[in-house]
Amino acid sequence: MFDIKTQEIELGGKTLKLETGRVARQADGAVLATLGETVVLCAVTAAKSVKPGQDFFPLTVHYQEKFSAAGRIPGGFFKRERGATEKETLTSRLIDRPIRPLFPEGFYNEVLVIAQVLSYDGENEPDILAMIAASAALTISGVPFMGPIGAARVGYKDGDYILNPTQTEIAEGDLDLVVAGTPNAVMMVESEANELSEDVMLGAVMFAHAASKKICDAIIKLAEKAAKDPWELDLLEDSGETKAKLKGVIGADLEAAYKLTNKQERQTAINAAREKARNAFADLAESDPAAYLGTLKLVKKLEADVVRTAIIKEGRRIDGRDTKTVRPIEAMVGFLPRAHGSALFTRGETQAICTTTLGTKDAEQMIDGLDGLSYSRFMLHYNFPPYSVGEVGRFGAPGRREVGHGKLAWRALHPMLPSAEEFPYTIRVLSDITESNGSSSMATVCGGSLSMMDAGVPLKRPVAGIAMGLILEGKDFAVISDILGDEDHLGDMDFKVAGTSEGITSLQMDIKVAGITEEIMKVALAQAKDGRAHILGEMSKALGETRTELSAHAPRIETMQIAKDKIREVIGTGGKVIREIVATTGAKVDIDDEGLIKISSSDLSQIEAARNWITGIVAEPEVGTVYTGKVASIVDFGAFVTFMPGKDGLVHVSEIKNERVEKVADVLTEGQEVKVKLLEVDPRGKVRLSMRLVDQETGAELEDTRPPREQRDDRGPRGDRGDRGPRRDRGDRGDRGPRRDRDDRGPRGEGRGDRGDRGPRRERSDNRNDDNGPAPEFAPAFLNRDDD
The missing domain is CATH 3.30.230.70 (GHMP Kinase, N-terminal domain)
Known part of the structure; x- marks a missing residue:
């Protein structure tokens, strides 16, 4: 089958x-x-x-x-x-x-x-x-x-x-x-x-x-x-007689037109010659439409003959240049005030406005292809509106030509970009061609390089591009630098070379003949190297090196590295913590699986706030360090202070001030910002803080001027309590059983007498059964023991 x-x-x-x-x-x-x-x-x-x-x-x-x-x-x-x-x-x-x-x-x-x-x-x-x-x-x-x-x-x-x-x-x-x-x-x-x-x-x-x-x-x-049988072709062959007749009608007009250096004037003169040819052979259009069509096609051949002969025989090009000269170049940066980076690059009658925009990681381009999802942090988009060549045409989504020219410029600039670690930004270069007569893709390379340098992108080296052409007549050939649009259409090769002072970053070649030899390519590459060096020199007059400061309108991105086991704490359950950081500080926060965090904002204070927040989450409390925190809650014996995100500690009432504090609420309020020194983290993770050892205005540490505990009042030494020995050796206490079964005393407040206002515990020393007589009647039985 x-x-x-x-x-x-x-x-x-x-x-x-x-x-x-x-x-x-x-x-x-x-x-x-x-x-x-x-x-x-x-x-x-x-x-x-x-x-x-x-x-x-x-x-x-x-x-x-x-x-x-x-x-x-x-x-x-x-x-x-x-x-x-x-x-x-x-x-x-x-x-x-x-x-x-x-x-x-x-x-x-x-x-x-x-x-x-x-x-x-x-x-x-x-x-x-x-x-x-x-x-x-x-x-x-x-x-x-x-x-x-x-x-x-x-x-x-x-x-x-x-x-x-x-x-x-x-x-x-x-x-x-x-x-x-x-x-x-x-x-x-x-x-x-x-x-x-x-x-x-x-x-x-x-x-x-x-x-x-x-x-x-x-x-x-x-x-x-x-292979199938080849088609039989009925191609219209060139007529030498018709071509000679056509040359007699418009030959002089075409030669004069191609001596005009201004593109618009030249195009007007060429169109006039074409119209003259149509009028001269109008009768043929009715009698033999195919022959009439073939005759008009010969007009382009005559144009090619005029241009190619002048280059091969005289070394003279359409605009009067020789084969190696590059058209005048004018470059300027900072062309647009609000763009992160911008450049206006003009080479002869070719001009491009290039802008660079810096973004965060979430601005990366997502690409869905056969290899799965991938992301690109560098984008270059090229636009070629009809007005750039003085025409009326379609204006809308980019066509194949625009996509191709943009990718060529992308390839030329991509090798010179800094790594994501060196410069953690997403970069988009936009090239809008405003004039075109020659290679606009190479103008995009030059303008794109300058605009990135203007934006502060640390390129390894500036990149320039040049388009080369070829006129091939038998064994004779001429390689021409910085070709015009007409030289591209009427020539045999479009050879684009982009690179730095150190070497080539991109090479593209298209030809219209049956191929070129190694010899021609070698000449073209050498001539392109000289042209590229000249263009780089002209570009350096506008901006010699990358700016050290980003635009005031560009986002700032700072990176920090945390341990992998801390990632969960920064993100929080269901992303709760990281969303709170973003909502509160206003900065964007991205974190990858390796613990690399990128914090971005155009406001440096927002970046600092987010950084401090994250640092607080991942940092471990250090004894002796002074922190700024907020009072989270107040209790009778002190206040709990949040001194790091998610970390609280107790400021005991005795550590609020050097002098006595009767009521904590009289000194502190919930939400109040205070400065505390971390005194201790016990084995159970409980944190003890002090306010009195920190200057609440400056945050400076203070010396502990409080006297030892035994010197804080007139109570005097506690006294010699005797050699009571270890508690377990004080005598046979008998099998007393569980405390709740020791007697039928009943509830503490019923049947046991009125305890009265005994005052603070530390003032009860005269009620002890040491040398002060028998214990009060309401004292528990063990206080009346004669254990000693």
């Missing part, structure tokens, strides 16, 4: 298997790609005809991660996969960028590529597998595709390149680089690096390209077994 064809190769120590003929057989091409236990299905379909009047190539790529692939159920209310996540959008672009240039010019049939992750083992990333599956599906589909391409991911650790690294190896290493290429040349590069040199980066690209060649060979072998 199934006509299954497979092809296997070894990739990074594992087996890569490509299979077709079992699944999605009604698609023009469908391939199951398996690496380890990660499986991706890619299906390709193409329209058999072109819509009337269509003059562009409608290629759409969708990459989707099924949560079932990792044995998970999606979060949220609907519990199903919905709109594309950031990772899905970025991977869709990763597939699109290297395959788009490989469709023949003039092919305008709609093509749809859908890649779905069906199984994920947590080790082998599905994005590379999706790129390979898409290439294989296109190659066997019969659709005109000048592939195949191969793709590989490379890591770098301890001086060695790692093919197909695991996530752990990427995290521990210094590089995460993805390369796609044909058997002959590199087509696309995407990377994040930890300040690596140009030579190391170039070596990584070539290492990845060598692996991608093997993948291309495997796809070709699969196509030999399973």
Whole structure:
């Protein structure tokens, strides 16, 4: 029933298997790609005809991660996969960028590529597998595709390149680089690096390209077994005669237009030339619409000829610069008064307003993906409104291009961020492009770096970015620095390099030809290094190093470490204690499983109050230490004082003042703040405090000036009571039985006589049966014993 064809190769120590003929057989091409236990299905379909009047190539790529692939159920209310996540959008672009240039010019049939992750083992990333599956599906589909391409991911650790690294190896290493290429040349590069040199980066690209060649060979072998018949194309061929005629009509106009250095003036002149061409061939639009459409397409070729010839032959660019000069740069920080950090970065006619906002841990971005829930403390969002290029267009949620440009800037800045221990803030950088004629993503890198430094984020080093271009004519080529928008559209390469004075942090390349060589990349990297150094120098004029103080409007975060066995006490039952701390002090308090506490507020007094509260909870009382507390309750013999959160002690009536206190309530009231010294913690945990040994105004300790106990009144010494010996040796007391059974005395107050007002116990000494005669009649029997 199934006509299954497979092809296997070894990739990074594992087996890569490509299979077709079992699944999605009604698609023009469908391939199951398996690496380890990660499986991706890619299906390709193409329209058999072109819509009337269509003059562009409608290629759409969708990459989707099924949560079932990792044995998970999606979060949220609907519990199903919905709109594309950031990772899905970025991977869709990763597939699109290297395959788009490989469709023949003039092919305008709609093509749809859908890649779905069906199984994920947590080790082998599905994005590379999706790129390979898409290439294989296109190659066997019969659709005109000048592939195949191969793709590989490379890591770098301890001086060695790692093919197909695991996530752990990427995290521990210094590089995460993805390369796609044909058997002959590199087509696309995407990377994040930890300040690596140009030579190391170039070596990584070539290492990845060598692996991608093997993948291309495997796809070709699969196509030999399973490819469908190629489509017959009826492409409109360029007419030399028509092009010559068109050049005679508008050639001089285009040359004059591209000598205008102002973008708006240049664009107006170009539009006028295009309108002139439409009018000159208006008759053809009625007699042969296809030919008319083809003629108008030649206008762009004439524009490219004008720009490319001037660069290759004369070394002159559209705005009059040479190939290496960077446009004038103006940077300023503190541009917005209320933002935590802000910068306005302008390079020629490209401008970005970048702001940095600092937040607490609860502001981290939660990401729900195949690996489960994860959190990101650094976010970078990029916006590209239509007015930045003087156009009217859609303004709303970010599109794929905005997501991709923002991620490129994120990769460039991310390696230079301080660790969470060094700087425990959540960081969000927002880039709003207000003008664009050239690389706005690299302007975002520069402006984002300055805005974070303005906010007080201690970056390891400032980061700058530059976009490089390429004009390739046969064996002749020219690499150009800081490309304009028109040079991007009419050139052959968009090569973006970001980094510090020490090395590269991000590298991205897209090309429009069938690939570039190692020689061209080497020249581009060296030229980009010089341009990056120049931009860093201009940025330093605005702000040379990170500010040491945070903005007055930014939250302050302080950390403290407590023992793990104290976490429960800080949180309290059901979170009662920590909620009370937050509600009372106004500060935010976060605590992790290791006992690390982060206290945040824009008011330092709130942070201090929360810190003191927590310190009081976890601290152990120390004898001899003075504390500030509040009277919790008053009793006849003293007052109980809360001197630490959750800890009370007794101030005995004799320890309130040096002089005699008749009634505690006359001196203290509940809720009154007092200063106490901890005298003793007995084995049962009871705490004895003293107020009299502390100056209640200053909190300073006082000397104990009270005389010894026997000198406090005129009672004199207690006297010699005789050698009574141990109580158990005082004589045979007989078997008296339990106290309640000793006699029939009855209740104490009945039948035993009136005891009268005996006064305080310490004044009763004359009633003792020592040398003072017989005991009173109401005395208990044991006082009349002649034990001695």
